[in-house]
Amino acid sequence: xxxxxxxxxxxxxxxxxxxxxxxxxxxxxxxxxxxxxxxxxxxxxxxxxxxxxxxxxxxxxxxxxxxxxxxxxxxxxxxxxxxxxxxxxxxxxxxxxxxxxxxxxxxxxxxxxxxxxxxxxxxxxxxxxxxxxxxxxx
Numbered sequence: 001x002x003x004x005x006x007x008x009x010x011x012x013x014x015x016x017x018x019x020x021x022x023x024x025x026x027x028x029x030x031x032x033x034x035x036x037x038x039x040x041x042x043x044x045x046x047x048x049x050x051x052x053x054x055x056x057x058x059x060x061x062x063x064x065x066x067x068x069x070x071x072x073x074x075x076x077x078x079x080x081x082x083x084x085x086x087x088x089x090x091x092x093x094x095x096x097x098x099x100x101x102x103x104x105x106x107x108x109x110x111x112x113x114x115x116x117x118x119x120x121x122x123x124x125x126x127x128x129x130x131x132x133x134x135x136x137x138x
Contacts (some may be wrong), residue, residue, distance in 0.1 A: 003127040004058035004059065004095075004096050005096070005137055006065060006066070006093040006094065006095060006096070007040070007093065007094050007095075007098075007100070007136050008071075008091055008092065008093050008094070009091070009094060009100065009103060009104065009107070010089070010090070010091050011089075011090050011092075011104075011107065012087055012088065012089050012090070013035055013038055013039075013070075013086075013087065013088040013090060014083065014084040014085075014087050015031040015035045015038065015075075015087070015088070016031055016084065016085055017029040017030055017034060017082065017083055017084050017085065017086075018082070018084065019031075019077075019081050019082050019083070019084035020081065020082050021080065021081055022079075022080050022081060022082060023081075025082050026060050028082035029082070030082050031075055031076075031084055031085050031086040032075045032076060032083045032086045034086070035073070035075065035086040035088050038088075038110060039070050039088065041110045042068050042070070042090065042092065042107070042110065043068060044118030045068070045092075045106060045107070045110065046066055046067070046068035046092065049092075049093075049094070049095075050064055050065065050066045052095075053065050053095055054095065055097055056097075057072055058064045058096070059095060065093065065095065066092070066093045066094070066095070067091075067092070067093050068090065068091070068093075069090065069091045070074075070088050070089075070090050070091040071089050071090065071091060072087075072088065072089035073086065073087070073088050073089075075087065076086050091112075092102050092107070
């Protein structure tokens with residue numbers, strides 16, 4: 001018997017970098033690399049949420065009920081330029097009783113692990129939230 005089921009939050013990471021020719025890659029900011037760091041941060045958040053789930057009465061016996069999936073990645077325009085953009089469509093589960101707004105805020109507070117300047121905001125849309133990230137020059 002299923003007594004409880006997870007909900008989900010769908011969102012899109014919209015990462016924007018600074019494009020330059022690959023010859024001078026250090027002068028630009030790679031949006032795909034920045035997206036990769038955000039995905040790693042979201043995987044850490046997934047682990048934290050799974051730890052919280054161990055105290056939930058319906059999910060404490062379930063191994064890994066919270067799953068994060070970066071399901072679609074699109075980015076860059078040319079293999080010889082530092083990518084100016086990367087969009088990642090994501091899905092993460094939440095447990096019943098968890099505040100969707102609080103979970104969205106936790107996602108929005110993520111920061112790039114690569115030391116780049118960034119700003120994130122989770123915006124609602126009819127289909128999914130969007131996390132917009134602008135990556136400053138390094």
